Amino acid sequence: GAGVSQSPSNKVTEKGKDVELRCDPISGHTALYWYRQSLGQGLEFLIYFQGNSAPDKSGLPSDRFSAERTGGSVSTLTIQRTQQEDSAVYLCASSLEAIRILSNQPQHFGDGTRLSIL
Amino acid sequence: SQQGEEDPQALSIQEGENATMNCSYKTSINNLQWYRQNSGRGLVHLILIRSNEREKHSGRLRVTLDTSKKSSSLLITASRAADTASYFCATDANDYKLSFGAGTTVTVRA
Numbered sequence: 183g184a185g186v187s188q189s190p191s192n193k194v195t196e197k198g199k200d201v202e203l204r205c206d207p208i209s210g211h212t213a214l215y216w217y218r219q220s221l222g223q224g225l226e227f228l229i230y231f232q233g234n235s236a237p238d239k240s241g242l243p244s245d246r247f248s249a250e251r252t253g254g255s256v257s258t259l260t261i262q263r264t265q266q267e268d269s270a271v272y273l274c275a276s277s278l279e280a281i282r283i284l285s286n287q288p289q290h291f292g293d294g295t296r297l298s299i300l
Numbered sequence: 301s302q303q304g305e306e307d308p309q310a311l312s313i314q315e316g317e318n319a320t321m322n323c324s325y326k327t328s329i330n331n332l333q334w335y336r337q338n339s340g341r342g343l344v345h346l347i348l349i350r351s352n353e354r355e356k357h358s359g360r361l362r363v364t365l366d367t368s369k370k371s372s373s374l375l376i377t378a379s380r381a382a383d384t385a386s387y388f389c390a391t392d393a394n395d396y397k398l399s400f401g402a403g404t405t406v407t408v409r410a
Contacts, residue, residue, distance in 0.1 A: 186342070215397065224304075224388060224402040225343075241397075273342055286331055286350065289398060291342030 184208075186292035188274050194298045197266060203259040203295045207276030214257050215275045215289060216249060225273065231257060261297075269299045304332075304389045304401035312407045319376040321404040323389030324369075330392050332365055332372050337386045337403070346374075346387075379408045 187206040195201055207214050213232055217225040227241045231251045242248070246264075251257040261268055275289035304325045313319050323332070331350045335343040349356045349365045349372065356363045362375040376383055386405045390398040 217400075222402075225400040227397050227399070230397055238397075275343075286348055288333060288345035288348060289343075290345070291335075293340070293342045 186274055186276055186290050188292035188295050190295055192296045196300050197264060199264055200262045201264055203272050205257045205274030208290055211276035211278055213277045213279060214251060216259050217273045219271045219273055264299045266299045269297055271296050304391055306389060306401045306404040310405045313379055314409050315379060315381060317379055319379050319406050321374050321387055323372045323401055325391050333390045334374050335388045381408050381410050384408045
């Protein structure tokens with residue numbers, strides 16, 4: 183597709199359930215980023231992928247959060263045993279190269295997954 | 301933690317007026333970017349200014365950067381209803397990620 187695609191667009195689930203969020207970046211983009219945006223707030227960085235590897239996972243809020251990227255393309259963010267404080271919009275972005283390689287790369291964002299934990 | 305802070309938090313103007321918002325940051329940067337977010341949508345890249353640049357224009361947008369004060373401003377001239385959105389500044393203070401502020405919410409009244 184032309185842009186970053188995220189699915190589902192909305193997810194409502196009960197506390198304690200696991201959820202899986204998907205991001206399909208722009209074709210050819212090697213860098214992929216996950217952010218979390220709470221209501222009326224800025225973006226909280228979660229994790230970054232360069233190709234299939236994630237050099238830094240320190241932004242993940244807890245060990246209930248994990249992410250993977252296969253084939254240098256699609257990425258999934260998994261939240262296990264969801265809690266109410268996990269409710270937020272989860273945004274994915276991709277860029278042609280990682281900032282450390284080329285520092286003038288804009289990031290292209292998907293429309294996010296709005297996650298609501300009941 | 302957030303590197304950038306936008307000011308004001310919210311701004312309401314009449315269509316046709318100019319809108320100015322500011323961003324302050326804490327550490328040295330390579331460049332600073334401004335993004336727009338319409339309600340319920342992702343962020344859209346507006347403009348990037350490098351640390352060795354002082355001013356940049358793109359259509360009705362004008363961005364300034366003062367590295368000595370660690371601040372940037374975004375000016376939207378002749379605002380339109382379609383400019384209603386939240387605006388975020390983002391800096392690349394390290395080598396792999398952008399740090400975003402909490403944003404300025406702009407409402408343009410018809």
